[in-house]
Amino acid sequence: MTRMPTIATLGLILLVAVTPLHAAIRVVTTIEDLATLTREVGGDKVEVEALARGYQDPHFVEAKPSFILKLHSADLLVLVGRDLEIGWLPPLIQQSRNKKVQEGAAGYLDASLTVRILEMPTGQITRAMGDVHPLGNPHYWLDPDNGRRVAAAIRDKLSAMSPDDTAYFASRYDDFDKRLAAAAKRWDALMAPYKGLKVVTYHRSWPNFAERFGLEVVGYVEPRPGIPPSPSHTLELIATMKQLGVKILLVEPYFDLKTPQSVARNTGAKVLVMPPSVGGEKEITDYFTLFDYDIGLLVAAIKETGAH
Ligand SMILES: [Zn+2]
Numbered sequence: 001m002t003r004m005p006t007i008a009t010l011g012l013i014l015l016v017a018v019t020p021l022h023a024a025i026r027v028v029t030t031i032e033d034l035a036t037l038t039r040e041v042g043g044d045k046v047e048v049e050a051l052a053r054g055y056q057d058p059h060f061v062e063a064k065p066s067f068i069l070k071l072h073s074a075d076l077l078v079l080v081g082r083d084l085e086i087g088w089l090p091p092l093i094q095q096s097r098n099k100k101v102q103e104g105a106a107g108y109l110d111a112s113l114t115v116r117i118l119e120m121p122t123g124q125i126t127r128a129m130g131d132v133h134p135l136g137n138p139h140y141w142l143d144p145d146n147g148r149r150v151a152a153a154i155r156d157k158l159s160a161m162s163p164d165d166t167a168y169f170a171s172r173y174d175d176f177d178k179r180l181a182a183a184a185k186r187w188d189a190l191m192a193p194y195k196g197l198k199v200v201t202y203h204r205s206w207p208n209f210a211e212r213f214g215l216e217v218v219g220y221v222e223p224r225p226g227i228p229p230s231p232s233h234t235l236e237l238i239a240t241m242k243q244l245g246v247k248i249l250l251v252e253p254y255f256d257l258k259t260p261q262s263v264a265r266n267t268g269a270k271v272l273v274m275p276p277s278v279g280g281e282k283e284i285t286d287y288f289t290l291f292d293y294d295i296g297l298l299v300a301a302i303k304e305t306g307a308h
Pocket residue numbers: 059132133138139203204205225
């Protein structure tokens with residue numbers, strides 16, 4: 001379980017860690033993808049730190065005392081939302097004792113509010129059932145169009161916080177938008193030959209990516225998002241994959257490979273460890289290299305397996 005410092009220790013740490021007033025807007029983001037988008041728009045007017053690392057499961061991040069310190073001195077918190085961070089973030093926000101970043105405050109930006117959300121639940125789904133996607137799929141940043149929408153929301157928020165820099169943020173956003181459009185054209189072209197390719201993924205991390213790049217996700221190693229594989233579900237999955245001739249099984253870097261490897265042995269599919277976040281591999285240093293890396297990996301695997 002997570003260890004939290006007592007109020008007294010925290011107070012002591014704060015005394016020594018307190019930083020002098022700084023002109024830059026101090027931004028804390030929950031995941032590295034949001035940090036890189038904030039840097040794109042904020043340039044040298046922001047100081048950005050992410051809490052979770054890109055190789056960690058963003059649903060289940062081990063909270064560290066340092067997270068509370070970061071939140072304590074933040075002007076702005078940018079989070080994924082849709083309950084992605086609900087298992088670890090709310091107590092940290094509370095313990096930060098920073099009024100600016102409390103939910104609903106001016107320094108609290110839920111990046112999911114202006115993006116395209118897939119897999120909105122139709123019935124009554126609660127976390128009590130173990131489903132970690134009760135408010136729609138929170139892995140929305142894996143479509144470049146959503147990355148652009150997040151960047152626009154960050155531009156608007158930073159401009160509201162620092163109106164004198166509005167033109168600066170607008171021009172940085174426009175530049176990002178142009179580079180992203182050019183890169184997305186390239187990614188679309190690389191993936192175009194494989195439209196309709198059937199894949200299986202471990203967790204439901206990829207619906208936006210699949211929609212954007214024409215993949216069809218036909219099954220999951222997890223019976224429900226956040227629920228570990230079960231023998232009966234795995235048998236069904238193997239049958240589905242054999243029936244549909246699925247050759248690629250995408251696994252996020254933070255999941256145990258035992259079940260995927262067993263599925264692969266039984267189906268002849270290839271297990272492909274594909275990072276869904278910036279920082280998931282050392283080459284993935286920003287939003288652009290995230291798609292460069294993943295699409296490169298995927299295209300190589302498609303060619304290798306003759307999946308298409
Ligand atoms: Zn998830």
